[in-house]
Amino acid sequence: MEAARVEESVDLSVADRIIAEHASGSGSLIPVLQKAQEEYGYLPKQVMDRIARGLHLPPASVYGVVTFYAQFRLKPVGKHIIRVCHGTACHVSGADKITESFSRDLSVEDGETTSDRLFTLESVACLGCCSLAPVAMVGEETFGRLDGVAVRRLIKDYRKQESA
Amino acid sequence: MDEQRIRISVGLGACGIAAGARKTLASIEEGIASRGLDVELGISGCMGMCYREPLVEIARPGKPPEVYMELSADRVPRFLDEVVAGGGEIEEWIGRAEDRDCPDDGFFSKQKRIVLRNAGRINPERLEDYLAVGGYRALGKVLAEMSREQVIEEIKASGLRGRGGAGFPTGLKWGFAAKAAGDVKYIICNADEGDPGAFMDRSVLESDPHAVLEGMAIAGYAVGSSQGYIYCRAEYPIAIRRLGIAIAQAAEAGWLGDRIQGSEFSFHIKIKEGAGAFVCGEETALMASIEGRRGMPRLRPPFPANEGLWKKPTNINNVETLANVPWIIVNGAAAYAALGTESSKGTKVFALAGKVNRGGLVEVPMGITIREIVEDIGGGIKGGKKFKAAQMGGPSGGCIPASLADTPIDYESLNKTGAIMGSGGMVVIDDSTCMVDVARFFLDFTQKESCGKCTFCRVGTKRMLEILERITAGEGKQGDIELLEELAATIKRGSLCGLGQTAPNPVLTTIRYFRDEYEAHIKDKVCPAKACRALITYVIIEENCNGCGVCKRACPVEAISGEKKELHVIDPDKCTRCGLCMDRCRQDAIRVV
Numbered sequence: 001m002e003a004a005r006v007e008e009s010v011d012l013s014v015a016d017r018i019i020a021e022h023a024s025g026s027g028s029l030i031p032v033l034q035k036a037q038e039e040y041g042y043l044p045k046q047v048m049d050r051i052a053r054g055l056h057l058p059p060a061s062v063y064g065v066v067t068f069y070a071q072f073r074l075k076p077v078g079k080h081i082i083r084v085c086h087g088t089a090c091h092v093s094g095a096d097k098i099t100e101s102f103s104r105d106l107s108v109e110d111g112e113t114t115s116d117r118l119f120t121l122e123s124v125a126c127l128g129c130c131s132l133a134p135v136a137m138v139g140e141e142t143f144g145r146l147d148g149v150a151v152r153r154l155i156k157d158y159r160k161q162e163s164a
Numbered sequence: 165m166d167e168q169r170i171r172i173s174v175g176l177g178a179c180g181i182a183a184g185a186r187k188t189l190a191s192i193e194e195g196i197a198s199r200g201l202d203v204e205l206g207i208s209g210c211m212g213m214c215y216r217e218p219l220v221e222i223a224r225p226g227k228p229p230e231v232y233m234e235l236s237a238d239r240v241p242r243f244l245d246e247v248v249a250g251g252g253e254i255e256e257w258i259g260r261a262e263d264r265d266c267p268d269d270g271f272f273s274k275q276k277r278i279v280l281r282n283a284g285r286i287n288p289e290r291l292e293d294y295l296a297v298g299g300y301r302a303l304g305k306v307l308a309e310m311s312r313e314q315v316i317e318e319i320k321a322s323g324l325r326g327r328g329g330a331g332f333p334t335g336l337k338w339g340f341a342a343k344a345a346g347d348v349k350y351i352i353c354n355a356d357e358g359d360p361g362a363f364m365d366r367s368v369l370e371s372d373p374h375a376v377l378e379g380m381a382i383a384g385y386a387v388g389s390s391q392g393y394i395y396c397r398a399e400y401p402i403a404i405r406r407l408g409i410a411i412a413q414a415a416e417a418g419w420l421g422d423r424i425q426g427s428e429f430s431f432h433i434k435i436k437e438g439a440g441a442f443v444c445g446e447e448t449a450l451m452a453s454i455e456g457r458r459g460m461p462r463l464r465p466p467f468p469a470n471e472g473l474w475k476k477p478t479n480i481n482n483v484e485t486l487a488n489v490p491w492i493i494v495n496g497a498a499a500y501a502a503l504g505t506e507s508s509k510g511t512k513v514f515a516l517a518g519k520v521n522r523g524g525l526v527e528v529p530m531g532i533t534i535r536e537i538v539e540d541i542g543g544g545i546k547g548g549k550k551f552k553a554a555q556m557g558g559p560s561g562g563c564i565p566a567s568l569a570d571t572p573i574d575y576e577s578l579n580k581t582g583a584i585m586g587s588g589g590m591v592v593i594d595d596s597t598c599m600v601d602v603a604r605f606f607l608d609f610t611q612k613e614s615c616g617k618c619t620f621c622r623v624g625t626k627r628m629l630e631i632l633e634r635i636t637a638g639e640g641k642q643g644d645i646e647l648l649e650e651l652a653a654t655i656k657r658g659s660l661c662g663l664g665q666t667a668p669n670p671v672l673t674t675i676r677y678f679r680d681e682y683e684a685h686i687k688d689k690v691c692p693a694k695a696c697r698a699l700i701t702y703v704i705i706e707e708n709c710n711g712c713g714v715c716k717r718a719c720p721v722e723a724i725s726g727e728k729k730e731l732h733v734i735d736p737d738k739c740t741r742c743g744l745c746m747d748r749c750r751q752d753a754i755r756v757v
Contacts, residue, residue: 026474029456030439034398061457068458068615070440071398088361088555088591089517091605097742104720124399125442125609128363129182130517130591131214131524142182148744149718 010044019054029055029065033072042073078113078120080158085135087126093133094147099123101151102136118162119155168225170203170248175219175284177210177370178363178402179524183217187237192220195244203248209371211284213271214524216259221284222247233259233268271522274540276503276529278511279487283371283525288406291413294374300419302493303378306385307427310493315386316342319489321497323509328354328445328482329557329586330662331508331575337479340469341387344477349389351380352473352480355396355403356450358442359558360609362589364513365483367525369396369403372487373410377433379486381420382493384431387479392433395450398440407435442559442613446661447472447480449615460615461661482587484513504530508574512585518555518592519546528573535569538592549594553677557586559606559613560666562673563599582673584666598695599678600685604632606670610663620658624651625667632671638698640686645675694756697741701757702734708753715745715754 018035022028032055036047043066052059066072084090084099099110102121106114113120129135132144136151143154174180174189189207196203211219216233220243223229235243235257246252259268277283286293294300306315320335341349353376357365369376380392396404411433414420422430436454443449444459451473453459472478488510492500501509508530514537517523521543528537534554538544545551553563562583564571571577578585593602611625628651631644652668659665675682684690691699704715704724711729723739726732734745734754746754 027436027454027456030453031437034437034439064458065456068441069438072439086360088558088589088605089523091360092518092591092593092597092602094743097744100740100742101720125358126360126362127178127182127399128366128515129179129214130361130363130515131179131217132182133517135182144182147747148720148742149748152720 010040010046012046012050014039015047015050016054019051023055029057029062030069033062033066037072042076075113076117078117079162080118080138081120081122083122083124083127083137085127085129085133085137086123087128087130087133089130090126090133090135095134097148098134098136098146098151101148102155105152105155118159170201170225171206171223172203172248173206173208173221173287175209175211175217175221176207176402177284177367178400179210179214179367180217180219181402184236185218188218188220188235188240191237191240192244195240196248199244199249201244201248206287207289208284208286209282209288210280210367210525212275212280212525213259213268213522215522216268219259219284224251228262230258231260232257268522268543270540270543271524271526274532274536275527276511277527278491278500279368279375279484279513280371280525280527281491282375283367286372288371288373289409291374291410291417294372298494299374299490300378300414302490303381303385303419304425305493306382307425307429312342312386312388315382315493318497319386319492322488322492322500323497323504324485324488324492324500325508325575326482327484327488327512327587329560329584331585334481334485337469337481338383338386340467341389341477341479344470346477348391348476349387350473350476350478351384351387351389351392352447352450352454352478353380353392353394353486354445354447354450354480354482355394355400356438356445357397357400357483357587358445358613359560359587359589361515361517361555361591362558362587363515364525364588366397366400366403367515368483368487368513369400370406373403373406374414375487375490376407376483377410377414377420379481379489380433381424381431382489383479383481383486385429387477389479390430390432392431393436393454393473394433395436395438395444395454398437404435404437411435441615442609443615443661443663446663449661450480451478458615460617461663463660484588505572505574505577507576508585512573512588514588514590516542516590516592518590519549519594519597520544520592521546530574531572533570533572534564534590537573537590538569542592545592545594547594549596551592552595552597553593553599555583555591555593555602555670556589557584557666557669558589559610560584560662560669561586561589562669563593563602563677564673565677567677582669582676584669596693596695598636598691598693599674599681600632600691601636601693601695603671603674604629604636607632607667610667614663614667618659618661618664620655621660621664621667624655624658625664627651628655628668628671635682635685636691636696636698638685638689638696640682642686644686645679645682649675700741701736702739702741702743702746703755703757704732704734705753705755706731708751710751710753712751714748714750718744718748720744 325331449459
């Protein structure tokens with residue numbers, strides 16, 4: 001039910017503006033989708049349909065591109081996106097255990113959003129700050145040399161900030 | 165720049181920022197203002213010593229610049245009082261200065277910086293800084309005195325080969341695109357650096373974006389193109405922002421755009437943000453992505469030089485390759501070719517990471533050995549553990565064992581080991597890492613990133629992953645190693661692009677050099693590195709445990725019991741083998757058996 005309500009409240013004029021501004025010539029589908037996701041936080045079905053129509057593409061092509069690239073989301077995300085690095089250096093330093101700690105402490109699986117919509121837990125291939133391994137980002141903030149205890153503290157701090 | 169003022173620059177590469185460099189910068193800014201100090205404060209890119217971030221360089225009149233390391237915000241007040249205001253120095257914080265020996269000098273002494281010539285030395289957001297160190301002189305020279313053919317000949321003579329990993333001679337590639345028929349041609353800079361454990365190109369883009377733009381413009385002149393694209397990962401927001409600034413500055417100053425510096429040559433550059441697909445590092449997939457489609461590779465020929473972006477002749481080079489170009493033009497092909505080995509000239513940038521003491525961004529002359537990089541530059545293995553292997557080339561590469569550490573860095577020697585030069589990721593592995601698990605890790609990556617076009621890659625990597633998962637879970641069967649080898653050979657043969665053709669490499673090299681580890685998992689159900697969770701148990705050593713309770717508090721699943729000041733015990737059924745208790749125990753009382 002909640003998901004349906006979110007879908008209904010989508011303001012398509014934003015999509016129209018993006019299409020008008022960025023749809024210039026061939027190759028504009030990906031930039032348009034990127035802008036749309038920036039605005040909406042994810043890509044609701046109606047927005048994808050609108051973009052397909054605006055760029056004169058079959059909806060299947062738009063959906064095909066959206067599902068091909070890891071950057072695009074079909075579901076709304078939490079306020080804080082937690083991205084746990086699973087690059088090689090982080091892997092040999094125990095990245096699996098970091099994801100596991102977040103997953104346990106937030107009670108969500110990798111890729112899911114907490115029921116209060118505060119956190120989305122994701123795994124990424126490499127954040128490129130290998131000397132700080134294992135690393136995770138919460139929003140734009142980077143946290144290095146993590147372990148399970150540090151993860152627990154981190155979540156606690158964010159929750160405290162939110163309730164303050 | 166005013167030579168009479170104190171200049172301070174804070175390293176704001178992604179590594180520095182992750183380590184808190186923005187807070188350092190803010191705190192210096194605030195401290196300067198509150199103390200009323202006369203200082204020119206700026207930023208720079210990556211200085212290379214990622215393991216000592218945040219790094220701050222101070223240049224005082226009449227003194228060589230000094231690099232202060234690990235200068236977190238809380239250390240800033242002392243730095244400002246004693247060094248900036250007091251005119252003294254804090255010896256133990258200095259990481260590098262020309263007038264003295266520093267403990268970390270070994271990190272630099274075997275390096276040769278061409279691609280990283282300006283990284284950490286200039287403000288990447290100021291064109292004046294780039295011009296002051298000789299920037300755009302190469303493009304100026306090319307436009308004023310060289311024909312297109314001469315430029316191509318010069319690059320050919322330098323021996324420069326593609327730094328994206330494959331090592332194709334750059335001059336030859338430019339020659340193909342130059343000869344291709346067509347009025348419209350494109351230059352693409354491949355900045356879709358996707359290997360996990362690799363951040364060379366990101367650092368170059370963040371630290372010296374103009375060098376890449378200049379390289380692209382020279383390539384454009386040589387092949388007869390007036391439009392360039394930079395395809396950069398969206399995960400590199402700082403790089404994208406700085407490229408945007410640099411393009412605007414260069415256009416403003418007449419180094420990009422129509423009729424550059426009054427010549428007949430025009431060149432424009434656009435940035436295209438990737439959307440998160442590893443396969444887009446492959447050139448035909450990358451072009452499909454720029455065209456707005458799913459990034460799936462296609463059969464070659466036709467090669468991009470003849471039929472590339474929007475079916476026009478296209479020349480694609482990697483970031484590092486292009487950043488070499490201006491240096492070669494200014495210093496001459498002979499100076500570049502003087503470095504390196506018979507078949508591999510110049511330098512290579514590596515992102516040195518993993519279990520090494522000094523991890524960071526390093527640039528070495530070709531021909532140096534892996535051992536020199538790990539031991540002399542990297543300062544050896546962390547925590548006194550044993551050097552086991554170096555993983556090179558990411559998911560397309562392989563693990564080179566310590567016994568082959570004297571292999572020189574050149575394309576052919578590395579290929580002989582079964583690994584590859586790759587784009588420059590070098591992850592050092594110690595004896596606490598399981599090689600079967602490393603193979604599983606990479607297969608998990610390639611299996612997820614396979615675009616799905618070729619059956620052998622799509623299904624084959626999945627089957628290989630399942631077998632590796634089975635082995636690391638202690639459920640390996642006799643014949644698994646042979647089955648992996650058979651699948652590997654088939655996937656290599658039956659895949660269209662580099663992703664599939666090289667995906668089995670991490671498995672094949674670990675089988676080749678660490679077959680005994682595979683056999684131990686399969687036959688004895690033992691993980692020799694004590695890393696695979698299904699095959700290990702955590703226990704508390706009675707004589708060492710003082711009952712402090714740290715482990716009990718750290719355990720996330722309440723698997724540890726025991727009264728205060730009494731022996732604690734781990735319940736193996738509840739224990740998830742996360743290892744947190746062992747990390748936290750100060751009595752060395754927890755062991756893996």
